[in-house]
Amino acid sequence: MSLMFGKARTCNIATVPEHEPSECNIVILGALGSGKSALTVKFLTKRFISEYDPNLEDTYSSEEMVDQHPVLVKVMDTADQEGPVNCERYLGWASAFFIVYSIDNRSSFDVCQQYMETVTLYTKGLQPEAQVILLGNKLDMDRHRKVSRSDGAALASRFGCLFFEVSACSDFLSVQSIFHEAVREVRREAERSIRPLFISEDKAAISLSSACYKELPAPATAKLVTVKSSRAQSKRRAPTLTLLKGFKIF
Ligand SMILES: Nc1nc2c(ncn2[C@@H]2O[C@H](COP(=O)(O)OP(=O)(O)OP(=O)(O)O)[C@@H](O)[C@H]2O)c(=O)[nH]1
Numbered sequence: 492m493s494l495m496f497g498k499a500r501t502c503n504i505a506t507v508p509e510h511e512p513s514e515c516n517i518v519i520l521g522a523l524g525s526g527k528s529a530l531t532v533k534f535l536t537k538r539f540i541s542e543y544d545p546n547l548e549d550t551y552s553s554e555e556m557v558d559q560h561p562v563l564v565k566v567m568d569t570a571d572q573e574g575p576v577n578c579e580r581y582l583g584w585a586s587a588f589f590i591v592y593s594i595d596n597r598s599s600f601d602v603c604q605q606y607m608e609t610v611t612l613y614t615k616g617l618q619p620e621a622q623v624i625l626l627g628n629k630l631d632m633d634r635h636r637k638v639s640r641s642d643g644a645a646l647a648s649r650f651g652c653l654f655f656e657v658s659a660c661s662d663f664l665s666v667q668s669i670f671h672e673a674v675r676e677v678r679r680e681a682e683r684s685i686r687p688l689f690i691s692e693d694k695a696a697i698s699l700s701s702a703c704y705k706e707l708p709a710p711a712t713a714k715l716v717t718v719k720s721s722r723a724q725s726k727r728r729a730p731t732l733t734l735l736k737g738f739k740i741f
Pocket residue numbers: 521522523524525526527528529530540541542543544545546569570571628629630631632657658659660661
């Protein structure tokens with residue numbers, strides 16, 4: 492079986508349909524304190540962290556079932572201190588980007604615009620194109636909101652990407668849904684990129700205008716199978732919480 496999924500991605504799950512990538516590499520970008528680690532840890536462990544090591548950058552993986560198909564989701568939780576610098580380490584690796592801001596912090600939203608520009612400049616025209624999802628985090632802080640939902644939607648629409656608001660400290664299923672939605676987007680893109688390009692004008696108009704705020708799909712029932720960091724794997728260390736030693740988990 493060969494997968495039409497470039498950039499040296501591997502294929503090791505035999506039951507994956509031909510056009511579907513068996514791995515999905517998600518890079519999480521955003522300003523300091525926007526909640527990148529909290530979202531990552533929530534997805535991996537269902538728990539919320541309140542303290543973290545801001546210099547910790549690592550890649551974690553989790554075997555997931557998304558729409559009855561297995562996929563290895565790898566998550567790179569980045570620790571850039573001042574916006575997009577030294578992006579080479581993830582630009583070629585990512586199948587999807589989460590660009591995260593905190594809805595109660597206007598400047599974190601401004602940093603997102605820089606990330607959007609950097610990432611879309613790199614990804615546009617690639618086959619398959621890495622998918623970008625804008626995330627307004629800390630939805631539980633709505634009463635302190637500094638970025639309106641329509642501002643988020645407008646930015647996403649400017650770059651033609653999906654947009655969700657979420658909270659890393661509330662329910663696990665909505666955080667998981669966003670990661671699964673990223674997998675779906677990556678699969679759609681993989682499928683699109685192996686199809687000949689016969690798009691009617693009507694369809695093109697629909698797809699161009701459809702970017703923007705999207706209601707979360709019903710939470711998937713898939714359950715977390717394993718939690719391992721790639722570093723831990725390579726050193727054959729015990730999986731799970733040892734990899735998260737930079738976090739305090741509640
Ligand atoms: N209320 C609330 N707090 C959150 C949420 N997500 C993260 N936080 C808190 O915000 C702070 C920063 O969260 P992190 O996940 O460490 O943010 P980060 O983007 O990884 O930060 P850096 O590692 O410094 O880049 C922590 O105190 C978290 O507990 C959320 O959804 N709601």
